[in-house]
Amino acid sequence: MSTSPTRVFVARLAGVQVFDPAGDQVGKIRDLVVVLRPSGLPPRVLGLVVEVFGRRSIFVPMTRVTSIDSGQVITTGLVNMRRFEQRPTETLVFGQMLDRRVTIRESGAQGLVYDMAMELARNRDWVISRVALQEGTAKRFGRRGQTHQVEWRDIEGFAPPEEAQGATHLLAALEEMRPADLAHVIHDLPPKRRGEIAAALNDERLADVLEELPEEDQVQILGALDSERAADVLEEMSPDDAADLIAELPPETAETLLQLMEPEEAEDVRRLMSYEEHTAGGMMTTEPVILPPDATIADALAHVRQAELSPSLAALVYVVRPPLEPPTGRLIGVAHIQRLLREPPSSLVGAALDTDIEPLRPDSTLEEVARHLATYNLVAAPVVDEDNRLVGAVTVDDLLDHLLPENWRDTPAPLRGLGDGRNLRG
CATH class of the missing domain: 1.25.60.10 (MgtE N-terminal domain-like)
Incomplete structure (x- = not known):
């Protein structure tokens, strides 16, 4: 590891990309795995929890890491693509150690852990050597508290936790994650820690x-x-x-x-x-983009630009007679975003409608929904009642959620890469 710094602050590694020797991306760091040791010995860093494509978390042992810094991590050799499962003797740095309340032995002062430093020991093991603390009493913990670093041997409080543990600094380390990625991290944590993060x-x-x-x-x-x-x-x-x-x-x-x-x-x-669960009504959303026919193209584009809309919901604008809240007035047609982008902003959205697509009914089956989206090359479609009033919209995201197995979020996508690093975890 001659190209690595001898000390690395671990919070800076959250989300850092991991590459193989050829420069191909393996994944992103989601956590570090350590073993706590008795007699004040610094925890030994066993390896990295890396999220690879398909949102699967794998274990990469530190013996496979050839270069590590706050910008990127380089690995060598084969990587085991089996899903990471935390063992009882192991502790996750981000998930279980950040935000822990600890005590400085000499002064008795308490502090919250907001970062840790790991360094390469003489035996070539990576160990947690220093702890960055934010000092204060229980009522004074906050961003303005005094901060400093102490040696691992000078603190106590990392026995298996029973008391409540915050999540401020863990979430700070993971704040740039997309919801799906943060969900993946939370899913792998013990139930108690999950609850603490949810509370924060x-x-x-x-x-x-x-x-x-x-x-x-x-x-x-x-x-x-x-x-x-x-x-x-x-x-x-x-x-x-x-x-x-x-x-x-x-x-x-x-x-x-x-x-x-x-x-x-x-x-x-x-x-x-x-509605029945496996029908268009049971899977649809009641919050698509709905506009009256006298809205302008500029109005429509402003609505589909909303950040909280998924790409599939932003793909179609549903034009109806008032009222505009489902169940709406009669559905007139839909406007595709590609068509909207080609029209003058001052034009009326009612002049850019696709009126040829037959809407779905709330009792349409999964098969009928899938056939409908495939036939018309759609990523979303309107759902109307017997009076042709819009009651919602079905997206391809909704369809996939119902077509895939119930445990699909836990089932990794097929990935290349073999080899076994699990036996290197001590």
Whole structure:
């Protein structure tokens, strides 16, 4: 590791790209795996948790790392593509050590861990040698607290945790992650740590993450929240995802949360829950881009530019007669974003409609939805009731969520790369 610095602050490694010797990207660092040792010995760094393509986390032993810094990591040799599973003797640096409250032995002062330094020992092992602390009493922890570094041997408090642990610095290290990536990190953590991270996320961010988690994780995290906050988070979720999650809860709990939600939000969710699960009505969203025919092309483009819209929802604008909230007035047609981009901004959206596409019905089956999208080369399609009123839209994302196996988020995509580094974890 002659090209590596002898000391690396680990929080700076979050999201850093990992490359093989040929310069091809292997993945991104999501965590580090260490073993805590007795008698004040510094933890030994076993390796990296790397997210590879397909959102699978694998283990890359430090013996495979030839260069490491805050910009990139270079590995050598074959990498085992088996999904990473944390062993009982192992500790995750980002997931379980950041934000831990520890005590400085000499002074008795307490602090929160916001970073750690690892360095190469004489025996060529990487170890956690120093800890960056933010000092203060329990009531004074915050960004303005005094910060400094101490040697690992000079602190105590890294025994298996029982007390509550915050998540401020872990989330700071992972704040640039997309919701799907953060969900993947949370999924691999112990339930207690998951709950602490959920408590630290704001409602909107937690809602985005929940939408990307398996149902079992969603129910566990939501169940750990108080009812008021759980209802607030459900309001931030897309109605179709909220309906799917509420359907997994005990009926009494589901009704309590629906009562606590804003009436309009709850009404959308109840309507979606009234449809059969594997139908267009059961998978659609009630929040597509809906405009009247006298809106301009500029209006339409402004709506589809909203950052919170998925690409599939932004692909179509649904033009209807008032009212504009589902169930709307009569559906007139849809406007494709490619057509909108070719029209003068001052033109009316009603003049750029595709009126030839037959809409779906709420009771359309998965097969019928799939055939419809494939036939017309669509990534989204309108769903209307018997009076041709728009009640929602189905996207290809919704369809795939229902066509794939229930545990698809846990099932890695096929990847190249063989070899076994698991026996190098000590």
